[in-house]
Amino acid sequence: MIYEMTIQFRVTNITEGQAWYEGLFQRQPDFIPHEGFAEWEIIPGCWLQVAEGTPTPGNGPLRLGVTDIEAERGRMVNESGAEDFEIHSRKEVPAKWGTFSDPWGNRIGFFETLDKDEMNERIEMVLKK
Template identity: 70%
Template sequence: MIYEMTVQVRVSNMEDGQKYYEILLNRQPDFTPHEGFAEWELLPNCWLQVAEGTPTVGNGPLRLGVVDLHAERKRLMDVLHIEEFEIFERVEVPVKWATFSDP
């Protein structure tokens, strides 16, 4: 039985990478056990780890649910200077989604 999940992304510059994810997630990490490593518990037993290292090309996407996707897109464009990105939806499914690139 699976009771926990962890996803790790690597960043080439930990200071910049951590700041990016702090802004993206709108909060400080829950756990920083050592230099070059930060973790956020996104949901109970569901962790996002940011680690200093060589970023992996071609992985993803990481999808996170938010209450208001349009408001969150505006916030990310304002504070992270992400270029405008499209929000997709399909009548037959009860979700909307959007994709943007992590610098």
């Protein structure tokens, strides 16, 4: 039985990396077990670990569900210096999505579910846990 997950991204400087991811998540890490390492619980049971080390080119993308992809794209471009990215959609896919990179080349994506009732049900489910 799988009950939790983690993904790890590496950054060349943990101080800069931690600050960048604090901007992405708009909060401090949930856990710093030792020097050179920080973790955020993104949603219950889903953790992102940021570790100092050699980044893996093209790592990811880690896709994060958001309620307004255009607003989040604007926030990341304006506040974190992320490159502007295209938002994609296809009529057979019930979501919009886009991908960008952190300053170390780790790929991150946002997606927005187009069915707002479904999105709100998922948000309620996560908040109950």
